Amino acid sequence: MPKSKPYVPKIKGCYECSQRRINCDRTEPKCLKCSSKGIECSGLHVRYRFSSGVSARAKSTTKTARGAFALRTNGEDDAQTLALPSHVDQAQKFKRPIRWRPHQGIDRVPGKKTAKDSSKRPTGPTQKKTSSSTGEQSLISSTTEISSSAKSEGDHRSQALRLPGHHARHSPLPLFAVPLPHNISSGKRFLLRHFADQIANEMVVIDGPHNGWRHLILPVALTDETLMDAVLAVSAFHRSLNASNTSNNHHKMTGHQSDPFSGAEPRGLYTRAIVRLKSRGFHESDAQNRHTILLTILVLLTSAMVTGDSDFTILCRLLQSAVEAMGGEEAIGGGELGEFINRQTHKLLTYAAPLLSEESGLAIMSSPDRRLEAFDCLNHCIRQHPEHEEAVSLVVDLISQAQDIYLNQFQQDHTLLAHDQPLASVFRVQKFIDTVGRFPDDSPGEQVLVWASFIAASACVLDEHKSFFQGYLFQHYMRSGFLNLVKALEHLRLIWARNPAERWTRLLPRAGIFIM
Numbered sequence: 001m002p003k004s005k006p007y008v009p010k011i012k013g014c015y016e017c018s019q020r021r022i023n024c025d026r027t028e029p030k031c032l033k034c035s036s037k038g039i040e041c042s043g044l045h046v047r048y049r050f051s052s053g054v055s056a057r058a059k060s061t062t063k064t065a066r067g068a069f070a071l072r073t074n075g076e077d078d079a080q081t082l083a084l085p086s087h088v089d090q091a092q093k094f095k096r097p098i099r100w101r102p103h104q105g106i107d108r109v110p111g112k113k114t115a116k117d118s119s120k121r122p123t124g125p126t127q128k129k130t131s132s133s134t135g136e137q138s139l140i141s142s143t144t145e146i147s148s149s150a151k152s153e154g155d156h157r158s159q160a161l162r163l164p165g166h167h168a169r170h171s172p173l174p175l176f177a178v179p180l181p182h183n184i185s186s187g188k189r190f191l192l193r194h195f196a197d198q199i200a201n202e203m204v205v206i207d208g209p210h211n212g213w214r215h216l217i218l219p220v221a222l223t224d225e226t227l228m229d230a231v232l233a234v235s236a237f238h239r240s241l242n243a244s245n246t247s248n249n250h251h252k253m254t255g256h257q258s259d260p261f262s263g264a265e266p267r268g269l270y271t272r273a274i275v276r277l278k279s280r281g282f283h284e285s286d287a288q289n290r291h292t293i294l295l296t297i298l299v300l301l302t303s304a305m306v307t308g309d310s311d312f313t314i315l316c317r318l319l320q321s322a323v324e325a326m327g328g329e330e331a332i333g334g335g336e337l338g339e340f341i342n343r344q345t346h347k348l349l350t351y352a353a354p355l356l357s358e359e360s361g362l363a364i365m366s367s368p369d370r371r372l373e374a375f376d377c378l379n380h381c382i383r384q385h386p387e388h389e390e391a392v393s394l395v396v397d398l399i400s401q402a403q404d405i406y407l408n409q410f411q412q413d414h415t416l417l418a419h420d421q422p423l424a425s426v427f428r429v430q431k432f433i434d435t436v437g438r439f440p441d442d443s444p445g446e447q448v449l450v451w452a453s454f455i456a457a458s459a460c461v462l463d464e465h466k467s468f469f470q471g472y473l474f475q476h477y478m479r480s481g482f483l484n485l486v487k488a489l490e491h492l493r494l495i496w497a498r499n500p501a502e503r504w505t506r507l508l509p510r511a512g513i514f515i516m
Helices: 015-019 032-037 134-150 155-159 186-203 217-221 225-242 244-254 266-278 287-307 312-325 335-356 358-365 368-384 386-415 421-437 450-458 463-480 483-496
Strands: 096-100 176-180
Touching: 015 032, 186 217, 186 225, 186 287, 217 225, 217 287, 225 266, 225 287, 266 287, 287 312, 287 335, 287 483, 312 335, 335 358, 335 368, 358 368, 358 386, 368 386, 386 421, 386 450, 421 450, 421 463, 450 463, 450 483, 463 483
Parallel strands: none
Antiparallel strands: 096 176
8 A cells, every 4th residue: 555645734825826726936025926917916914804804705805914904013023113203293103004024035936045144254255146237247246256265164155145134143123013004005015124124224233123224214204205215215226136036036937027026116216216305495494304304315325335326425415415504413403313313414424524535534534523423323322232332342443443544544654654654554454353353253233344344445455454355345245235345345456456655545435435
């Protein structure tokens, strides 16, 4: 008698695929098979019948739990509900919230397996991370060749090419709930969640409920179309640059190249946000309008980080002009949102100064008060998470070292002989690398060391130091997927090949990229 096969439970997909009697590919938020046929997919959420808010008759059974009633956060899975800022009109609080879940399923395609990142030190990836254009492919390809010189004990990292954020060093985020209008499209809903999961965590030293890029910006975006366009543009750009695996899988199944989750062209969203921003006056008397204008510019600056575009020079000057036209920091106001805007403005303008011009970089780095403005966000984070004081202290030390490295490039011309200058630079860069090696395992914070690492890498003289920073910056790119890191590695090769008599601080602005 033949052996009976072991029972394998059926993996259920969406309701629409089950009605058509086909196997669902279980892609979220909408499966590819429904998208290819133009069918509105209800997703993989549990369907409720005979529950409160759902008709008992069959004609209403296609509603999902999310559409039938608001999700409650009663403590399960450490869920937290994010309150709207006090300045947002209570009438804007929509009845139906959506949960921001930790990153899952975005890069999960049938037959796709990913490897965990178990190595701390950078290694040399051997595969290419596909981008959305030929120019970007060549940049990434050449950077992969650069980083191969830093290859060491972790060659398995080359198999970890996937959507960034999957192997974060710190513990997974709790569930977040942000109220959304009931009629918001699934594509827009997906991009908002992508911003919360993949962008917001890269902008702070320690992620958590206090992260204003998530719990302040997203609720305000629901009340302002300009800010909403900016948020969607950043997410769409990031997804288009990092979701090539999903797009290729969709192409194989349907024969179409379009991404069913994009919902809109990233460049169109970005342009629309810029046009709407220009139509608004900076001399707004209403505090809420001033806040949304400044938040929009801050979000657009993150877009320059994601894409590596040179628009950041215009956006930085626009941010400075807006703050001055509004009457300075005092006019922005206090409160949680006003303080968040001031902290982020200080940080971004401090980091941008050496990348805008050598003169602005020298003005900032030679002013103790202006240098300290870069630490406003770090001080805020350590007040929220005193348990990570050791890691944050190292971050402060590394940023201070990078500022000193930049400033010492000018002092070398007057205080050291020509043959002593390279030796002094080697000692400073080696100290920076040694400090990075002291970073505690499994501690958050290394994601905010991109700017400091780029500055220190620019001062490299020894090949071993160059190899370290090639691998280290590429490791950051593997995590975040921000294209500015790829272009930064390309620009470092030009800096290292310069005439030794030329200051590398003069070459930084020529890159035209925002490194942070």
